Amino acid sequence: MVLVWFRLRDSVVLLLMFFLIIWGCAGRSNKKVALSVLWENDRAVGLEIPRANFPDMPDDSVSQLLSIHLLQGEESAVFGDFSIHEDIIIYRPIVPFTRGFMYGLQEKGRLVSSIAIPLGSRVDAPTVNRVYPSQDTLPYNLLKFYIHFSKPMREGKSLHYVTLLKDGKDTVHSVFLDLQPELWNKDGSILTLWLDPGRIKRHLQPSQRLGEPLKKGHSYRLFVSSGWQDKSGNSLVRDFTKDFYVSVRDSLSPDPNGWIFNVPEAGTTQPLVISLNEPLDFILLKEAIRVADLNGNILSGMVELRNEESTYIFTPEVAWLKGIYELQIESRLEDLSGNNLNRPFDRDISTVKALTEKDVYVREFSTQ
Amino acid sequence: MKKLFYFVAVCMSAVLLVASTNRHAPSGGFENGTPDIQSISALAFGPDGVLFVGDSKSASVFAIDTKDKVVVDKAPAVDMKNVDQKIASLLGTTASNIVIQDIAVNPLSKKVYAAVQHSNGTHVLLSIEGQKIVPVDLKNISYSVFSINNAPAEDAKDQRGRPLRVWAISDLKYTDGKVMVSGLSNQEFSSTFRVIPFPFTSKQDQASLEIYHAAHGRYETYSPIKTFTTADLNGKKYLVASYTCTPLVLFPLDELKSGTHVKGRTVGEFGSGNTPLDIITLKKGDESILIMANSSRPVMRVKYKNLERYEGSLTEPVTESYATAGVDFVTLPFVNVLQLDKLDDTQVVLLQRRVNGDLDLWSSGDRWF
Numbered sequence: 001m002v003l004v005w006f007r008l009r010d011s012v013v014l015l016l017m018f019f020l021i022i023w024g025c026a027g028r029s030n031k032k033v034a035l036s037v038l039w040e041n042d043r044a045v046g047l048e049i050p051r052a053n054f055p056d057m058p059d060d061s062v063s064q065l066l067s068i069h070l071l072q073g074e075e076s077a078v079f080g081d082f083s084i085h086e087d088i089i090i091y092r093p094i095v096p097f098t099r100g101f102m103y104g105l106q107e108k109g110r111l112v113s114s115i116a117i118p119l120g121s122r123v124d125a126p127t128v129n130r131v132y133p134s135q136d137t138l139p140y141n142l143l144k145f146y147i148h149f150s151k152p153m154r155e156g157k158s159l160h161y162v163t164l165l166k167d168g169k170d171t172v173h174s175v176f177l178d179l180q181p182e183l184w185n186k187d188g189s190i191l192t193l194w195l196d197p198g199r200i201k202r203h204l205q206p207s208q209r210l211g212e213p214l215k216k217g218h219s220y221r222l223f224v225s226s227g228w229q230d231k232s233g234n235s236l237v238r239d240f241t242k243d244f245y246v247s248v249r250d251s252l253s254p255d256p257n258g259w260i261f262n263v264p265e266a267g268t269t270q271p272l273v274i275s276l277n278e279p280l281d282f283i284l285l286k287e288a289i290r291v292a293d294l295n296g297n298i299l300s301g302m303v304e305l306r307n308e309e310s311t312y313i314f315t316p317e318v319a320w321l322k323g324i325y326e327l328q329i330e331s332r333l334e335d336l337s338g339n340n341l342n343r344p345f346d347r348d349i350s351t352v353k354a355l356t357e358k359d360v361y362v363r364e365f366s367t368q
Numbered sequence: 369m370k371k372l373f374y375f376v377a378v379c380m381s382a383v384l385l386v387a388s389t390n391r392h393a394p395s396g397g398f399e400n401g402t403p404d405i406q407s408i409s410a411l412a413f414g415p416d417g418v419l420f421v422g423d424s425k426s427a428s429v430f431a432i433d434t435k436d437k438v439v440v441d442k443a444p445a446v447d448m449k450n451v452d453q454k455i456a457s458l459l460g461t462t463a464s465n466i467v468i469q470d471i472a473v474n475p476l477s478k479k480v481y482a483a484v485q486h487s488n489g490t491h492v493l494l495s496i497e498g499q500k501i502v503p504v505d506l507k508n509i510s511y512s513v514f515s516i517n518n519a520p521a522e523d524a525k526d527q528r529g530r531p532l533r534v535w536a537i538s539d540l541k542y543t544d545g546k547v548m549v550s551g552l553s554n555q556e557f558s559s560t561f562r563v564i565p566f567p568f569t570s571k572q573d574q575a576s577l578e579i580y581h582a583a584h585g586r587y588e589t590y591s592p593i594k595t596f597t598t599a600d601l602n603g604k605k606y607l608v609a610s611y612t613c614t615p616l617v618l619f620p621l622d623e624l625k626s627g628t629h630v631k632g633r634t635v636g637e638f639g640s641g642n643t644p645l646d647i648i649t650l651k652k653g654d655e656s657i658l659i660m661a662n663s664s665r666p667v668m669r670v671k672y673k674n675l676e677r678y679e680g681s682l683t684e685p686v687t688e689s690y691a692t693a694g695v696d697f698v699t700l701p702f703v704n705v706l707q708l709d710k711l712d713d714t715q716v717v718l719l720q721r722r723v724n725g726d727l728d729l730w731s732s733g734d735r736w737f
Contacts, residue, residue: 070462
């Protein structure tokens with residue numbers, strides 16, 4: 001009987017303690033503050049806080065009494081601004097919230113509510129679209145890769161995610177140049193990755209010690225890990241691989257005089273098709289070549305590259321007239337090994353003749 | 369009469385106030401507003417509290433009037449442990465989601481400024497004073513901008529209509545009324561170096577140079593400059609540049625003229641498998657010294673008087689693995705230093721990854737250098 005009484009008493013005490021804790025917690029948070037996330041361009045740029053939850057708080061005290069914290073250990077108040085819009089308090093951090101993290105709203109240093117910023121939908125997850133050069137046989141003094149993603153990617157840690165495997169088993173170390181800042185296009189969707197030029201250039205110490213990064217006659221796999229996240233925090237849908245075989249060194253400048261022109265008929269908007277005899281740099285082909293009439297007017301049109309960047313196709317917006325046109329090629333146009341029209345990538349001044357230093361090379365063609 | 373006296377006094381005060389304000393305001397080319405800074409790749413201070421921000425994404429250099437002009441002669445020591453975690457927490461994220469792109473010390477206030485990139489692509493400018501980190505508000509400020517792009521023509525695009533061109537700023541310095549910018553292109557593997565007179569004017573006058581150095585007397589090497597400083601050597605101003613494969617190369621500043629190709633003199637080869645990260649010039653007594661941080665080597669010290677004495681150019685390849693050649697230098701007991709700047713004439717502030725993985729911002733007196 002006594003034992004039952006003690007158990008009953010303990011249960012009541014425990015129950016009372018439980019209610020006290022619940023009441024205490026409720027008293028601490030005192031209110032149910034329903035936070036909602038403010039989204040802009042798929043970024044969590046703010047939080048909406050109902051003003052009604054803080055009826056006694058003067059408007060000019062909101063930013064002193066409320067604060068937002070990352071819910072992870074003892075975190076400082078996040079930099080941001082509170083503003084009041086009628087019945088809503090809007091908090092905007094100076095940097096959008098990080099997806100996958102939880103944030104808490106504190107009133108006078110006490111947690112009153114929290115909210116999780118959801119991860120992005122896998123439907124929106126990024127992919128690697130293309131890698132240039134497109135060829136599967138590349139020179140052993142290859143200078144760079146361009147990696148095209150479907151979304152803007154996280155910058156600054158590329159070499160954590162890109163590796164090169166030799167003959168399907170060995171990771172090639174120190175093969176890429178570790179550059180900060182990394183070379184991304186404006187929206188962060190195209191990365192330029194240099195193979196360490198010190199290892200390509202003859203007689204520089206890295207090439208003496210480590211040898212060229214790619215070895216002739218071997219197979220390689222460029223591997224992009226699916227661990228890489230885009231700027232919204234979504235990881236790549238899958239790993240990406242590009243297999244290629246390494247052939248001879250290319251030490252010769254591209255020669256526009258050897259290019260074969262397939263000239264369209266006058267009065268049509270048929271494309272001008274030029275066979276370049278070798279694959280050239282993807283970006284420079286688009287940037288460094290123009291078609292002009294004899295008065296020097298640059299023609300508007302669309303540029304397309306085919307046959308693994310070895311065919312240049314220009315389709316004009318306006319029909320060709322009968323007469324002579326110019327293909328203007330800036331000397332900075334490079335092949336896959338960094339040899340441009342004026343000079344090879346590294347120049348042995350003891351054996352090579354004097355450089356031609358032209359800014360623009362011109363090939364004329366006439367339409368009939 | 370009393371009223372008239374007060375009126376005159378108020379007018380005189382106003383005139384004095386305007387005069388004193390103008391005296392400290394940056395001259396020419398500045399406007400009030402919110403600069404469209406899309407990225408912060410490099411920072412450097414100029415005169416009168418002007419901070420230069422190198423923005424690779426918009427290919428521009430912004431000059432920002434920080435209004436941080438209270439002169440402090442001797443900087444207090446800097447010692448902030450786990451600076452990346454502290455910054456990340458204030459930005460509502462974790463250290464793995466941020467990169468400290470650059471640090472710069474205001475030579476007037478000795479306050480440290482840091483450019484931080486968030487993994488979601490946002491860039492933030494912060495100032496650090498003691499244990500306090502404060503965001504630098506870039507809204508409605510006084511600023512001036514210089515566009516680096518020579519050709520404002522529309523950039524080429526890929527099949528999805530995305531621009532292809534990149535011109536990344538690798539380093540930025542101010543000296544003698546000029547902003548110097550070294551850059552990397554994603555197209556050609558060469559260095560473009562720009563000398564931009566400051567204050568920026570509407571009629572822009574810039575020198576765009578392609579500079580290269582002779583490697584081992586046989587191969588001419590075009591390669592991007594990673595970091596640089598300027599120095600007086602034997603009474604002549606030089607650009608002291610370090611390339612992506614660690615040679616130290618000298619260029620006479622007066623030869624860097626628009627449209628020229630300038631060949632530098634390689635005076636040091638500081639070892640392979642390494643990328644220079646930052647260079648500063650420091651005074652030690654009457655002596656000027658160069659301090660260089662590296663990706664895979666400790667911080668190095670070179671005495672400018674040794675550079676002055678070193679008249680040669682490296683003519684023989686360095687054949688021994690990891691060996692060095694050229695001008696004498698000393699390696700200092702600091703490894704994994706990611707960023708450096710001069711805190712004052714005798715102190716250096718370092719951003720260093722410690723052996724235990726912590727990233728600390730701290731300053732060191734000249735006894736270490």
